[in-house]
Amino acid sequence: MPVGAKQAMSDQENPKPETESTTPTSPSERGQRDRGRRRHRQLPQHLEASINMEELRELIGLITDNALTDFELQREGFHVKVGRNPYPGRTAEAPVLPPVSENAMPSGAGSSAVSGVPMTTPPHPGAHAEEEASEDLGLHIVNSPIVGTFYRSPSPTADPFVRIGSQVKKGQVLCIIEAMKLMNEIESDGDGELVKIYVENGQAVEFGQPLFGIRMQ
Amino acid sequence: MNNGTRRFRKILIANRGEIACRIIWTCKEMGIGTVAVHSDVDRDSLHVRFADESVCIGPAPSAQSYLNIPAIISAAEIFNVDAIHPGYGFLAESAYFAEICEACNIKFIGPRSSVIQLMGEKVEARRAMQNAGVPILPGSPDAITSEEEGIKLAREIGFPVIVKASAGGGGRGMRVVKSEAEVGHALETASMEAAAAFKSGDVYIERFVERPRHIEIQVLADEHGECVYLGERECSIQRRHQKLLEEAPAPMMTPELRQEMGEKAVAACKSIG
Numbered sequence: 001m002p003v004g005a006k007q008a009m010s011d012q013e014n015p016k017p018e019t020e021s022t023t024p025t026s027p028s029e030r031g032q033r034d035r036g037r038r039r040h041r042q043l044p045q046h047l048e049a050s051i052n053m054e055e056l057r058e059l060i061g062l063i064t065d066n067a068l069t070d071f072e073l074q075r076e077g078f079h080v081k082v083g084r085n086p087y088p089g090r091t092a093e094a095p096v097l098p099p100v101s102e103n104a105m106p107s108g109a110g111s112s113a114v115s116g117v118p119m120t121t122p123p124h125p126g127a128h129a130e131e132e133a134s135e136d137l138g139l140h141i142v143n144s145p146i147v148g149t150f151y152r153s154p155s156p157t158a159d160p161f162v163r164i165g166s167q168v169k170k171g172q173v174l175c176i177i178e179a180m181k182l183m184n185e186i187e188s189d190g191d192g193e194l195v196k197i198y199v200e201n202g203q204a205v206e207f208g209q210p211l212f213g214i215r216m217q
Numbered sequence: 218m219n220n221g222t223r224r225f226r227k228i229l230i231a232n233r234g235e236i237a238c239r240i241i242w243t244c245k246e247m248g249i250g251t252v253a254v255h256s257d258v259d260r261d262s263l264h265v266r267f268a269d270e271s272v273c274i275g276p277a278p279s280a281q282s283y284l285n286i287p288a289i290i291s292a293a294e295i296f297n298v299d300a301i302h303p304g305y306g307f308l309a310e311s312a313y314f315a316e317i318c319e320a321c322n323i324k325f326i327g328p329r330s331s332v333i334q335l336m337g338e339k340v341e342a343r344r345a346m347q348n349a350g351v352p353i354l355p356g357s358p359d360a361i362t363s364e365e366e367g368i369k370l371a372r373e374i375g376f377p378v379i380v381k382a383s384a385g386g387g388g389r390g391m392r393v394v395k396s397e398a399e400v401g402h403a404l405e406t407a408s409m410e411a412a413a414a415f416k417s418g419d420v421y422i423e424r425f426v427e428r429p430r431h432i433e434i435q436v437l438a439d440e441h442g443e444c445v446y447l448g449e450r451e452c453s454i455q456r457r458h459q460k461l462l463e464e465a466p467a468p469m470m471t472p473e474l475r476q477e478m479g480e481k482a483v484a485a486c487k488s489i490g
Contacts, residue, residue, distance in 0.1 A: 147274050147291040179291035180321070204295040206273040207288065208257050 056080070139213035140190050144205045148179035152201045162212075166194045174212055177205060192216040225249050225299040228326070230264070231289050232304030237264035240302050252296045254289060256282035270296060283307050286314055293323050300324035310386075312337060328438075332489055340383045340421050349488040351481050356423025364401040367422060371400055374424045380404055382411030383419040388458020390414060393425055431455070432467050434482040444486045446479030 063071050063082055073080040144150070152160040152175055161173050168174065173185045174194075196213030199205055227250035230237045241251045241264060253268035258277045265271045272292045275282030282288070284307060293301055301323055303309040315330035327333070336342045340360055343353050355374045360383055361367045371378045371394060380403045382390025390411035392403035404420060412418035431452040438444035451467035452460045466475075 147272060147288045147295065149295055180287060180294065204272075206292075207275050207282075208273050 138215070139196060140192065140216045141210045142174065142186070142188060142212040142214065144177060144207060144209045144211055145186070146177055146179050146184060147206055148177040148184065148204070150199045150201065150203050150205045150211065151176045151178060151183075152197075154183075162194050164194060164197060168192060168194050168214060186211070188212075188214065190214055190216050225324070227252065227269075227296070227298045228300045228302055229254065229289070229293045229296065229298040230268070230302050230304065231283065232302075232307055232309075233259055233262060233264055233283065236304040238267060240304065241267045250298075252292070252298055254283070254292055272296065279307070286317060290317060290321055290323070294321070298323065300326050302326040310337060329490065335489060337386075338383055339381060339385065340419065343421075343423075345489050346485055349481075349485040351485050354423045354426070357421045360419035360421055361404060364404060367400045367404050368397050370422050371397065374422065377425040377427070378422050379425040380407045380420050380422055382407060382415055382417070383421055384415035384417040385411055386415070390420070391458075394422075429453070430467070430469070431460075432470070432478070433463075434478050436482050436486050438486055442487065442490075444483045446483050449475060449478065 059071070059073075059080070060082060069083070071080075071082045152162075154161070154176060161175055162168055168188045169191050170188055172188045174188050175186050176183045177186055178184070192214040194212055195215050198210045198212065205211065224247070228240075228244060229252040230240050231254060232240075233253075233255060237253060241253065244251045245267075251268040251270070253262075253265045253271040254274045255262055255265050255271060256275055256277050256279075257273050259265065260273065272295075274288040274292055275285050286308070289301070289308070301318055303311075303314070303326065308314040309327060310333060312330040312334040315325045315327060315333055318325035319330060328336075335345060340358075343356065344358065347353055357366075357370050361370070361380075367380075376397075377393055377395045380392045380394060380400075385391065390407050392407045394400050394403045407420050408418040411420060433450045433452055435447040435450065436444060437447055448465060449467050449470060451464040451470075454460070454462040454464075
């Protein structure tokens with residue numbers, strides 16, 4: 001159980017009046033605390049509020065429904081970071097929930113604090129498809145039929161088979177996947193414009209992994 | 218190049234379910250990295266979650282995933298593993314898979330492919346065991362080549378006899394023969410079934426035991442020639458030749474018999490390498 005949740009329970013056992021909360025309220029106290037951290041305050045301080053478990057669950061629901069991979073929210077008094085592994089098959093981690101620091105707070109302020117905040121998705125090196133999943137609706141995805149290493153060109157010095165924007169035809173070679181020293185040519189199974197490339201040159205790919213997105217014509 | 222005395226850094230488990238989990242847990246205890254393989258529908262399996270790394274190797278049908286040798290070897294190479302543990306079932310008794318691992322310089326955690334080959338061919342296995350001093354049932358020394366030969370042998374052994382596929386397993390390719398008249402037909406049908414299921418129509422004859430106890434002795438051997446026996450399992454409770462329940466230790470087993478069987482088993486294993 002995250003450390004934050006334990007704090008919450010002890011707060012409920014010993015409810016403190018609002019003014020005596022553990023977060024600093026005077027400007028000097030806040031300044032002192034903020035100096036130690038990189039902070040960007042987005043909303044006025046009276047909306048300093050944390051988030052209770054119900055809202056956290058809702059937040060996570062929003063994140064998964066919209067297929068986001070990373071979400072980070074910093075507010076007065078708490079910091080939420082939720083990460084989702086976009087690559088099935090890369091590692092075997094379940095979604096990670098780091099500790100949420102939580103103070104007793106009125107539920108009214110809590111719900112408005114969550115809804116108004118913009119969501120940030122920091123760039124994830126090597127992560128691809130799921131971050132922009134909503135943009136991929138309607139694209140025909142070419143998946144890897146085998147396990148191996150993905151190469152964009154027939155040889156290290158040659159040009160790539162295709163680029164973003166290339167018009168591709170059914171049967172056209174899009175890439176090579178090397179498996180057991182054999183170079184397997186992967187063909188397009190449709191006609192259209194190549195709009196997405198989901199993997200990097202030299203990257204290991206598994207069966208079923210998305211490689212290209214084609215806008216069919 | 219893997220030095221024989223250095224421990225594996227990372228192994229790939231070519232299996233799923235409880236055996237894959239057990240292997241992964243043992244590797245964790247030993248500080249060995251683990252790679253799990255899975256079909257696309259097994260993505261959320263326990264063994265996938267426990268392993269350090271995992272990779273999807275094919276669609277749901279086993280033949281295209283857990284039995285897909287190129288996919289497994291490719292996965293082993295891109296994850297840079299030292300060895301593959303096949304578990305039981307699937308490719309664990311495949312001499313061909315063991316041979317490919319050897320060729321690709323990946324250690325196969327199991328017997329050498331030549332040993333798997335030998336013991337997988339029942340006629341050869343019987344001969345090897347006999348040479349090692351293991352008592353075997355009276356039976357034909359080689360595959361049966363004609364009905365006359367079959368009848369002659371059956372008379373010598375004494376009815377009832379059983380016709381068995383040399384390359385067989387899993388309860389298939391067997392016919393019990395109670396009288397001379399049935400021999401020809403049994404030879405033919407068993408051979409056809411064997412050819413279809415195991416790609417070899419070779420059959421042999423041995424005495425049929427009406428109510429046997431099926432006892433297996435567990436042996437453990439390493440590549441340096443050391444071998445021990447670890448006790449037995451009683452696998453007599455079967456339905457249609459499939460084991461339903463295994464008991465260990467076997468009821469009715471005595472310490473003397475266990476020792477005798479165990480020592481014979483170890484001697485036999487050492488003799489075949």
